[in-house]
Amino acid sequence: MSTTEEYTPIQDTGVGKKAAGPVGWLDDRLGLAGVAKKNLRKVFPEHWSFMLGEIALWSFVVLLLTGVFLTLWFQPSMTEVEYHGSYMPFNGLEMSQAYKSTLDISFDIRGGLLIRQIHHWAAALFVAAMIVHMLRVFFTGAYRRPREINWLIGVGLFSLGLVEGFAGYSLPDDLLSGTGLRFVDGLIRSIPLVGSFIEFFLFGGEFPGDEIIPRLYMAHILLIPAILLGLVGAHMLLLVYHKHTQWPGPGRTEKNVVGYPMLPVYAAKAGGFFFVVFGFTALMGALLQINPIWIYGPYNPSEVTAGSQPDWYMGFSEGLVRLMPGWESTFFNYTWSWNVFIPGVGGLTTLFIILGAWPFIEQWITGDKREHHLLERPRNAPVRTSIGVAGMTAYGVAWAAGGNDILATQFHMDIYTLTWIFRVALFVAPFIAFMITKRICIGLQRADANRILHGYETGVIERSPDGGFSERHAPLPVGQQYVLTAHDRVPVLEAPAETDENGVAAPHSRKEKVRAKLQAFYYRDALDKPTVEDVHHAKEHLGEHDGHPVELGDEFQGVSETGIPRVH
Amino acid sequence: MSDELQPIPDTEPIKDPGLPEHLYRPQDVDESQAKRTERQISWMFRVAGLLFIAFVVAYIAIDIDATFLGWSAQNFAFGVTLGGGMLLIGVGIIQWAKKLMGDHEMIEMRHPAASSDEDRVAVMEQINDGISESGFGRRPMIRNSLLGSMALLGLPAIVLLRDLGPLPHDQRKTVWAKGMRLVNDVTGTPIKPSDLQVGQLVNGEPAVVYETDDDGQPVLHGTELLQVKSKAAIIVVRMRPEDITPDKGKENWGIDGILCFSKICTHVGCPISLWEQQTHHLLCPCHQSTFDLGDNGKVIFGPAHRPLPQLPLGLDDEGYLIAMSDFPDIIAPSYPELARDQKKLDNKS
Numbered sequence: 082m083s084t085t086e087e088y089t090p091i092q093d094t095g096v097g098k099k100a101a102g103p104v105g106w107l108d109d110r111l112g113l114a115g116v117a118k119k120n121l122r123k124v125f126p127e128h129w130s131f132m133l134g135e136i137a138l139w140s141f142v143v144l145l146l147t148g149v150f151l152t153l154w155f156q157p158s159m160t161e162v163e164y165h166g167s168y169m170p171f172n173g174l175e176m177s178q179a180y181k182s183t184l185d186i187s188f189d190i191r192g193g194l195l196i197r198q199i200h201h202w203a204a205a206l207f208v209a210a211m212i213v214h215m216l217r218v219f220f221t222g223a224y225r226r227p228r229e230i231n232w233l234i235g236v237g238l239f240s241l242g243l244v245e246g247f248a249g250y251s252l253p254d255d256l257l258s259g260t261g262l263r264f265v266d267g268l269i270r271s272i273p274l275v276g277s278f279i280e281f282f283l284f285g286g287e288f289p290g291d292e293i294i295p296r297l298y299m300a301h302i303l304l305i306p307a308i309l310l311g312l313v314g315a316h317m318l319l320l321v322y323h324k325h326t327q328w329p330g331p332g333r334t335e336k337n338v339v340g341y342p343m344l345p346v347y348a349a350k351a352g353g354f355f356f357v358v359f360g361f362t363a364l365m366g367a368l369l370q371i372n373p374i375w376i377y378g379p380y381n382p383s384e385v386t387a388g389s390q391p392d393w394y395m396g397f398s399e400g401l402v403r404l405m406p407g408w409e410s411t412f413f414n415y416t417w418s419w420n421v422f423i424p425g426v427g428g429l430t431t432l433f434i435i436l437g438a439w440p441f442i443e444q445w446i447t448g449d450k451r452e453h454h455l456l457e458r459p460r461n462a463p464v465r466t467s468i469g470v471a472g473m474t475a476y477g478v479a480w481a482a483g484g485n486d487i488l489a490t491q492f493h494m495d496i497y498t499l500t501w502i503f504r505v506a507l508f509v510a511p512f513i514a515f516m517i518t519k520r521i522c523i524g525l526q527r528a529d530a531n532r533i534l535h536g537y538e539t540g541v542i543e544r545s546p547d548g549g550f551s552e553r554h555a556p557l558p559v560g561q562q563y564v565l566t567a568h569d570r571v572p573v574l575e576a577p578a579e580t581d582e583n584g585v586a587a588p589h590s591r592k593e594k595v596r597a598k599l600q601a602f603y604y605r606d607a608l609d610k611p612t613v614e615d616v617h618h619a620k621e622h623l624g625e626h627d628g629h630p631v632e633l634g635d636e637f638q639g640v641s642e643t644g645i646p647r648v649h
Numbered sequence: 650m651s652d653e654l655q656p657i658p659d660t661e662p663i664k665d666p667g668l669p670e671h672l673y674r675p676q677d678v679d680e681s682q683a684k685r686t687e688r689q690i691s692w693m694f695r696v697a698g699l700l701f702i703a704f705v706v707a708y709i710a711i712d713i714d715a716t717f718l719g720w721s722a723q724n725f726a727f728g729v730t731l732g733g734g735m736l737l738i739g740v741g742i743i744q745w746a747k748k749l750m751g752d753h754e755m756i757e758m759r760h761p762a763a764s765s766d767e768d769r770v771a772v773m774e775q776i777n778d779g780i781s782e783s784g785f786g787r788r789p790m791i792r793n794s795l796l797g798s799m800a801l802l803g804l805p806a807i808v809l810l811r812d813l814g815p816l817p818h819d820q821r822k823t824v825w826a827k828g829m830r831l832v833n834d835v836t837g838t839p840i841k842p843s844d845l846q847v848g849q850l851v852n853g854e855p856a857v858v859y860e861t862d863d864d865g866q867p868v869l870h871g872t873e874l875l876q877v878k879s880k881a882a883i884i885v886v887r888m889r890p891e892d893i894t895p896d897k898g899k900e901n902w903g904i905d906g907i908l909c910f911s912k913i914c915t916h917v918g919c920p921i922s923l924w925e926q927q928t929h930h931l932l933c934p935c936h937q938s939t940f941d942l943g944d945n946g947k948v949i950f951g952p953a954h955r956p957l958p959q960l961p962l963g964l965d966d967e968g969y970l971i972a973m974s975d976f977p978d979i980i981a982p983s984y985p986e987l988a989r990d991q992k993k994l995d996n997k998s
Contacts, residue, residue, distance in 0.1 A: 191723060194724050267916065280984070282814040286815055287880075331668060333668075338759060354739060357740060360733065360739055363731045367731075368729075383920050402917075403937060409983060500937065559666045
């Protein structure tokens with residue numbers, strides 16, 4: 082469609098004529114035009130990484146839809162009944178109604194197994210997409226002012242998402258999910274002083290009691306989804322209010338947002354993407370088996386299968402519990418189960434506190450309290466990026482340790498040696514990851530500066546009159562040069578003043594010293610982008626190489642090793 | 650030093666060249682290309698529609714027991730038609746947006762997230778009016794009594810939760826008692842020492858789990874049965890007597906190298922069952938705590954702290970294994986009052 086095409090005014094189109102009445106009727110009562118005017122053509126910038134949060138959003142919608150379907154048959158009751166359904170191996174077996182109705186959904190309700198599997202896959206995808214989206218936001222600095230509150234809402238969504246997933250995982254009352262609940266029971270008992278009380282109140286008596294599944298069901302289908310829904314709404318509202326961040330580029334500044342309008346392009350892409358996510362999870366539900374509860378059997382507290390694993394997103398917590406030494410102490414006449422409490426309750430809590438506090442810690446260290454709407458390339462914040470990778474490494478080690486029994490059998494290793502390797506790696510690997518990442522970031526910064534000052538390698542080899550061969554360099558297109566330099570300079574750091582202007586010792590001197598040290602650490606080794614003089618100088622320098630035998634021409638963008646012309 | 654760390658004032662090395670020129674797509678300049686894309690997208694929607702009809706056909710035609718390549722045929726057919734159809738709709742819409750809808754980038758200006766100063770002042774004035782007109786600051790008596798009563802409203806809310814469950818009780822006890830037989834946990838038959846060979850492990854339960862009343866109904870069932878099992882499950886192992894090094898006071902807790910331990914891990918309560926005959930080690934499959942049954946169930950690796958509690962054994966008149974008492978050490982995961990409860994148990998014995 083060419084851009085010069087004239088649009089027919091909407092009041093003259095068929096749709097416009099038909100809709101005028103009802104739309105007018107609605108607006109007379111709701112006055113929506115005022116809000117719609119500002120938002121229908123709202124601009125959203127484009128980048129593949131902005132789609133990650135959308136995966137989380139749509140898989141949440143898939144969860145709501147498939148979840149409603151499952152509630153039509155699922156019975157959240159721990160009353161024991163005798164099974165007489167289609168799955169013959171269990172004929173006559175005693176089991177809870179929860180387990181029986183899950184078997185019925187899987188074997189006797191047409192499409193029930195499919196919806197159950199979509200629901201479970203979508204849950205795994207929901208958490209995964211949230212984490213990857215969160216990493217995107219972290220590594221590009223998108224959480225900086227004014228988006229700190231939206232980051233906190235995101236941390237809330239992530240933590241509640243984990244609880245929601247675990248609650249759902251526990252509902253079928255099969256041997257695996259019951260073992261998970263037994264673990265939670267042990268975890269709750271480890272809470273100092275009040276553990277027993279929480280245990281008896283939550284389970285309605287001694288484990289397993291007959292209350293926990295109805296209670297988890299209420300939390301899983303009402304309480305937590307309602308909070309999630311509210312938080313998702315707030316997350317979206319703030320996104321609209323702040324307008325989406327964008328990558329720096331020609332014409333894209335801190336003051337504007339460049340992209341496609343919500344109506345029609347963005348609405349179509351985002352709406353279409355919902356069907357892609359739903360379709361994808363439906364295909365997974367069709368082709369990939371997940372949580373085959375009929376293999377595990379009904380819950381029996383005196384049975385367990387080897388290789389018991391939680392769903393993937395609880396893996397890191399499980400790993401921490403496995404790595405912890407068996408510390409337990411007794412004082413004030415009470416037992417303190419550090420071996421369970423520190424990794425189980427402490428691990429998760431620490432993760433959420435660090436995540437929630439990070440934007441404010443970084444702000445305090447750098448002193449940067451300006452609004453940021455342009456994303457930062459991870460290499461241009463080397464320490465932040467390295468801290469992020471170090472955190473991912475610690476999470477990864479803990480996660481892998483959650484499957485140490487499987488790893489041991491698969492790789493024929495001794496489980497105790499492997500556990501010790503993980504124990505050491507949990508503390509050592511993040512430091513190594515930090516150092517490697519920082520060097521990579523600085524290397525990439527140098528490469529960027531090099532491309533600005535010396536141009537790119539064209540792939541054209543020239544021979545000089547005295548016989549030497551050299552590769553010809555040519556300046557990058559100016560748009561790309563701009564992208565490589567559109568970030569903040571590394572600030573010059575001053576030591577905090579020991580005394581105030583009157584020569585009196587400054588009151589917050591110690592705090593300021595700590596901050597100055599952290600600031601130095603934050604910016605140490607980071608390479609600043611070239612200055613105006615550098616670029617000017619480089620141009621003159623490039624000019625000295627005049628007298629190339631062949632003009633490259635405006636269209637030329639270099640050739641590959643096989644001689645094929647390249648496009649940047 | 651100012652709190653706001655500003656970057657060094659320096660003109661940027663490369664000036665913003667402004668938005669690049671708009672590039673036309675093949676569909677913008679060639680109507681036949683546009684028509685071709687239109688047909689492609691439309692076909693995606695048509696096939697999607699056909700797949701949804703195929704779903705209905707599969708629903709009626711495919712038997713619930715039928716299999717296809719080892720999968721449930723129904724699950725496969727439903728998922729592939731439903732998922733494939735939705736995927737096609739989604740891809741079609743996105744293709745439409747990318748290839749045919751207007752692709753001119755638009756520019757919108759940003760505004761600071763903060764409200765204007767005038768708005769802030771106006772809001773502060775309004776709040777101030779509200780406070781002064783209500784007398785909230787001037788009449789502390791009603792204010793404080795209101796706040797006090799609202800705080801007390803929290804009490805009924807908390808008290809209402811009291812009946813969520815009973816207070817903690819009987820955590821140190823199990824159903825084991827002097828004279829209760831050990832039975833095999835699958836068959837429910839009592840165990841004689843001669844049933845066990847050296848190196849063998851048998852999963853057991855207290856006999857009460859399989860007891861029936863006069864009408865032939867089980868004494869324990871439902872939740873109560875699960876609660877009993879989650880505390881009283883045991884394992885019975887037979888080792889060579891010379892491989893066992895009993896602690897002081899535990900010398901006569903076994904019968905000819907047959908020992909009985911709680912099956913419930915002292916870490917977080919998983920039932921333990923991975924038995925290494927040669928080393929007498931018992932490994933918990935959940936978190937790999939390892940207990941040495943030849944050495945009083947002591948922890949030799951992993952996150953568990955307390956040894957696996959041992960049940961003193963005896964023989965009844967018919968020669969079956971029986972318990973000589975309840976567990977002298979507390980079973981199952983630790984809890985805050987454990988130290989206190991253990992002292993009570995120790996004093997009793």
